[in-house]
Amino acid sequence: MGVIKRGAALMLAPLLLSAALAGPSRADEAPPVKLGYSKCAHCTPLSLTPRYATGVKIDAISFNTGNDVLTALLSKSIDVAQVTYLHYATALDKGFAIVGISGQINGGSQILIGNSLPVAAGDWAGLKNLIEEYKKQGKPFRVAASRGNAQDLHMRGAFAAHGIDVNKDVRFINIPNPSDHVQALRRGEVELICSVDPFATQIREVKAAKFFAFPYDQAAGKLTNLIVTRPDVIASNRRGVLETVRAIVKVNDLMAADQPLFIDTIQKVTGLDKTIAAGAVQNLYPDYKMYRASAAAIAAMMRQLKYINGDVTAAVEKNLDYSFLEEVTGKPKTELGY
Incomplete structure (x- = not known):
């Protein structure tokens, strides 16, 4: 009987060693996150987040427009969304619960x-x-x-x-x-x-x-993309949101450092010619910071232009949650656009 036990232990040893080398098990991962993005040049790098995510499985889903992405988030079809500062202010103006968690890429x-x-x-x-x-x-x-x-x-x-x-x-x-x-x-x-x-x-x-x-001589400047989620997603899957932000920051840094990869990503997602993708990159600015004062100025300009009905400047500032960027980057929010 002792021989049988020792034999079984010897057979199991390589399997246990393999499991240890493989890293965290699926049980250690956060629940999966569905990330929506639109098919614009500065949005396409989000298609790479599943490859660079750790501790969470990201399902990156493309949509035709930012409006479609926001609708999917509010209807709970996705968990995290790439939208614009304009979408963010509009959603708050309409009374929806929405939280900014990261910048992404501006310009375009x-x-x-x-x-x-x-x-x-x-x-x-x-x-x-x-x-x-x-x-x-x-x-x-x-x-x-x-x-x-x-x-x-x-x-x-x-x-x-x-x-x-x-x-x-x-x-x-x-x-x-x-x-x-x-x-x-x-x-x-x-x-x-x-x-x-x-x-x-x-x-x-x-x-x-x-x-x-280039229409950047106004309150919004070059600010374009913002990553948002809902409070219920943060409450139920905070780690998943954190690891999604970590993957976005990684990809942003990649885009800033590797222009050929940026061009290739735009081409693959949009199907447009490489020359067009290369031209587009010249008007794009990777930046994961969330600019609080500028976001408030955008909301004020939107009200002035009768784009929204109410004054949501306070909500725009309040609903920017810097805690995820702070943990991922190790920087205080005062260095992240606050």
């Missing part, structure tokens, strides 16, 4: 204007004169964006800074899916559009429109 906005229009890049006075000329002729000057996305707010803020009222001086056209922007320009359905990369760079590459401006 371009204002493009019809090739035949006699306005040079950066000539805001020329643009205003052209809009006035359209008014005299009884024609609407049509401007477009994907309503609810950062580019819509960037455009409205930049217009306001240069004395153009989107609600009075021009006709706004909503084109929900950014991938449809290029065809709207080709069909002559709009005179100007504020699009998101890589689609903005695609429009320029195929010569569907010409570059007018």
